[in-house]
Every structure is written in C-alpha cells, then in structure tokens.
Amino acid sequence: MRLLLVELERHFPLLTKLKQPLAETFGFEVEVAREIYAPAYGAFNAARSQWDGENLLRQLSSAFQHAPYSAVLAFFPYDLYAKGYRRAFGIAENNGKVAVVAYHYLDPALHGNPDEELFLRRLVKKSVHEIGHVIGLPHCTRPYCVMNFARTLLFLDRKQAAFCSKCRFLLGAQRPAESVD
Numbered sequence: 001m002r003l004l005l006v007e008l009e010r011h012f013p014l015l016t017k018l019k020q021p022l023a024e025t026f027g028f029e030v031e032v033a034r035e036i037y038a039p040a041y042g043a044f045n046a047a048r049s050q051w052d053g054e055n056l057l058r059q060l061s062s063a064f065q066h067a068p069y070s071a072v073l074a075f076f077p078y079d080l081y082a083k084g085y086r087r088a089f090g091i092a093e094n095n096g097k098v099a100v101v102a103y104h105y106l107d108p109a110l111h112g113n114p115d116e117e118l119f120l121r122r123l124v125k126k127s128v129h130e131i132g133h134v135i136g137l138p139h140c141t142r143p144y145c146v147m148n149f150a151r152t153l154l155f156l157d158r159k160q161a162a163f164c165s166k167c168r169f170l171l172g173a174q175r176p177a178e179s180v181d
C-alpha cells in the first residue's frame, strides 16, 4: 500500500521526517508529493478566522480521488475547525482515503517553547491517528492509545504514538490484503 504526504499552502520541512515513522507503523510505502496543493479560499470562514475542515476534506477528496495511493495525508499550516468543535488538529474521511493534519497549534514554538522533537512527536501521533481513521478505526477509550480522542495538547502529549492491542487487532482486520491494489 502507498501513502502520499501532501503539503498544503506552503513548504513544510518537517514532513520528510515523518516518512520513516509512518512507513514503520503501517508498513506502507510513503512518498511526499512534489507539488504544494493550494486549497480554494472558499474553505476559509472569515467570520471565525478559521478554515472549514470538512470543506478542505471535500476538496482534497475530489482532487486526489484518482491518485494511485491508498491514503493521502495533507498538512495544513492554519487554524482549522470542524462541525461541533472549536478547533481541530486533524480531520479524516472515515474508512476513506484523505485526511488532514492542521499543525499550526501543534508547534510548541507557537506557545513560546521551540522544541522540534516535541513538535515531531505530536505530528507523528496526529498522522498515525488520522491514517487510522482513513483505514476505518474509530476512537479508542484507552487513554494511552494513539486512537484515543485528544481534546487538548495535554491529552495529545500524554498518549503514545502506538496502537493498543485492540486497535492493532482491528487494524489488521480492516487493512485490505496487499494483493488488492
């Protein structure tokens, strides 16, 4: 299976550092898209000064529907929201193909504490979590599991980047056989 990582709006240098951990976690081939994708401005909600995650996801879904990848994970540099949530660190098509990680608030530098290792750990957790949704995994109630829903950065920092035994089992059951694609 192949996973495509996509930069939205601007170059994101940390992206290449996610290739290896994601390849190891899922056993996917991981590539980085050569072109930066610029979503339509219609996804921006001026009243909230935030971007509409669902709108962004729909755009990406149609832009990459024929791309020869099992999953497409896009990295967005601005503040994102989703229906019912003030802010979203990520959004995914459940049992679909496309997901977004909104990394603006994940960067410790934004909170006055530049720490690239911490930033990277958060990015890996968010990426694994969103790809988990794309593969079809729901949220997990175990607080340390990567599929646990992290409401805040504190919860995100507490959980691990790995799947619990139950989610690992589900992952194996959901994943299509290698020969399918």
Ligand SMILES: [Zn+2]
Binding pocket: 129, 133, 139, 149
């Ligand atoms: Zn989730």
Ligand SMILES: [Zn+2]
Binding pocket: 140, 141, 142, 145, 146, 147, 148, 163, 164, 165, 166, 167, 168
């Ligand atoms: Zn779990």
